[in-house]
Amino acid sequence: MPELEPVEIALLFRREAEKIGFSRIGFSPIEPIARHRLFQSWLERGYGADMNYLGDQSDHRADPRRLLEGAKTLVAVALSYAHDPPAEKLSIIGCGVRDAVGRDAQGRVTGKIARYARGDDYHVVLKEKLHALARAVSTSLGRPIVYRACVDTAALLEREAAQKSGLGFIAKNTMLIAPGVGSYVVLGELLTDLECAFETPTEKQNETRCGQCRSCLDACPTGAFVDAYTLDARRCIAYLTIEHTGPIPRELRSLIGDRIFGCDICQEVCPFNASAKTGAPELAPRPRNVNPALEDLLALGAAQFRKWQRGSALRRIHRPQLQRNVCVALGNVGDASSLAALGVALESKYPLVRMHAAWAIGELGRRLKMAETTAAILRARRPIEEDEEVKAEIALAQASNASVGDV
Numbered sequence: 001m002p003e004l005e006p007v008e009i010a011l012l013f014r015r016e017a018e019k020i021g022f023s024r025i026g027f028s029p030i031e032p033i034a035r036h037r038l039f040q041s042w043l044e045r046g047y048g049a050d051m052n053y054l055g056d057q058s059d060h061r062a063d064p065r066r067l068l069e070g071a072k073t074l075v076a077v078a079l080s081y082a083h084d085p086p087a088e089k090l091s092i093i094g095c096g097v098r099d100a101v102g103r104d105a106q107g108r109v110t111g112k113i114a115r116y117a118r119g120d121d122y123h124v125v126l127k128e129k130l131h132a133l134a135r136a137v138s139t140s141l142g143r144p145i146v147y148r149a150c151v152d153t154a155a156l157l158e159r160e161a162a163q164k165s166g167l168g169f170i171a172k173n174t175m176l177i178a179p180g181v182g183s184y185v186v187l188g189e190l191l192t193d194l195e196c197a198f199e200t201p202t203e204k205q206n207e208t209r210c211g212q213c214r215s216c217l218d219a220c221p222t223g224a225f226v227d228a229y230t231l232d233a234r235r236c237i238a239y240l241t242i243e244h245t246g247p248i249p250r251e252l253r254s255l256i257g258d259r260i261f262g263c264d265i266c267q268e269v270c271p272f273n274a275s276a277k278t279g280a281p282e283l284a285p286r287p288r289n290v291n292p293a294l295e296d297l298l299a300l301g302a303a304q305f306r307k308w309q310r311g312s313a314l315r316r317i318h319r320p321q322l323q324r325n326v327c328v329a330l331g332n333v334g335d336a337s338s339l340a341a342l343g344v345a346l347e348s349k350y351p352l353v354r355m356h357a358a359w360a361i362g363e364l365g366r367r368l369k370m371a372e373t374t375a376a377i378l379r380a381r382r383p384i385e386e387d388e389e390v391k392a393e394i395a396l397a398q399a400s401n402a403s404v405g406d407v
């Protein structure tokens with residue numbers, strides 16, 4: 001078969017991408033990233049927190065040619081995970097039912113997992129689809145192609161790559177928004193030696209369409225946006241609940257609310273997501289990940305925890321991290337019935353969990369005005385606690401309860 005023209009190859013990719021179910025596809029030449037200096041200065045200002053892998057690979061991120069020798073085209077794809085089921089459907093299937101104060105059908109306090117992590121692991125789903133795309137194109141061409149599939153972890157500025165390939169624009173909340181689809185999309189790329197016709201987006205197409213809107217900036221509960229287009233990861237709930245392995249700074253805990261894995265607030269308020277289309281079926285939420293009961297999560301044993309994470313992006317965290325996050329959420333939205341589970345967490349073998357359990361118990365005492373009860377739990381633990389940081393948390397929790405009594 002004679003070699004196809006770049007325009008035909010691009011068409012072939014588009015046709016196969018549609019069959020595979022990608023929400024968007026686009027192409028760009030493989031060349032140095034002009035805005036890499038913005039990434040570099042973001043890191044220099046400390047906004048990357050302790051995600052050292054970002055800095056370690058910074059030079060590679062400047063130039064995608066380093067990722068695959070001889071690559072000529074970057075094929076960028078977006079896959080939607082917008083799967084908001086209507087409330088009546090939730091009540092029919094008997095899961096995820098939530099009243100205004102965040103309780104499930106049995107009246108238990110629930111937490112929130114970010115949408116992208118509720119279904120199958122997008123890294124796996126997207127990679128499989130990218131390999132399927134490469135195979136389909138190779139079969140049509142009747143010859144093997146050289147390619148590399150990237151999702152999230154490669155040293156690539158994926159939003160930049162997506163924007164350059166014409167998938168959409170970078171918005172004030174730093175998300176890549178694909179007009180007509182929204183920002184509930186995950187991004188992936190194929191680097192290939194094939195030459196595809198590029199439709200380089202015009203400056204107008206690249207321009208942000210946010211206009212005067214600043215809903216996302218105002219809605220962020222932790223004030224993580226330094227400015228439009230600039231996020232300080234050290235304050236972002238996605239960083240604090242997933243990437244960060246240590247204690248959550250005390251001043252941020254009460255701002256995290258009921259979020260136990262990631263955060264969607266700056267996307268939920270975005271008008272571009274108001275009519276978000278149905279996402280890929282593989283990324284549809286697993287029922288147990290929609291408004292899970294917090295006390296159930298806190299009680300997961302090691303094997304149950306592994307089962308809970310299996311095959312999903314929830315694999316990113318360790319059990320003590322989940323328990324830390326759940327303690328914080330219970331401190332924020334829990335009620336008197338949460339004290340039993342928190343009392344067990346105060347005996348955890350992990351100081352990280354005990355610290356946050358102590359904080360949460362103190363918060364419940366203060367918030368629910370039942371400090372005599374919570375003080376008794378903290379007092380019982382203090383003499384046997386050996387870890388200095390946990391002791392300090394217990395002392396602070398006791399102090400916060402000192403002026404509050406039981407009603």
Ligand code: B12
Pocket residue numbers: 035036038039042051054114115116151152153154155156157158159160170171173174175176177183184185186187188208229230231233236238239243261262263264266
């Ligand atoms: C580190 C990281 C994080 C960090 C930092 C996020 C951030 N905003 O930088 C944390 C842990 C906080 C995080 C959170 C989330 N993440 Co994240 N994350 C990444 C990762 C691995 C690197 C991002 C990075 O390099 N950040 C540094 C900043 C400086 O780079 P940047 O955001 O790409 O910004 C570029 C442009 O914005 C541009 N720029 C800078 N200034 C300006 C000004 C203007 C006017 C313009 C137009 C552009 C512009 O220059 C920058 C450098 O090129 C990428 C995957 C990847 N390899 O790219 C996923 C990725 C960005 N994350 C993703 C997701 C889904 C999320 C969450 C939604 C998860 C959640 N629900 O909890 C949140 C969203 C929070 C938010 N508003 O960003 C998706 C985003 C998809 C999309 N539609 O944009 C990605 C692409 C993963 C993927 N493969 O799909 N994430």
Ligand code: SF4
Pocket residue numbers: 219220221222223224225231235236237238262263264265266267
């Ligand atoms: S993900 Fe949540 S915490 Fe992070 S910037 Fe958006 S609203 Fe703020």
Ligand code: SF4
Pocket residue numbers: 171172173209210213214215216217266269270271272
């Ligand atoms: S909420 Fe408004 S400012 Fe923020 S990304 Fe959406 S359109 Fe842009």
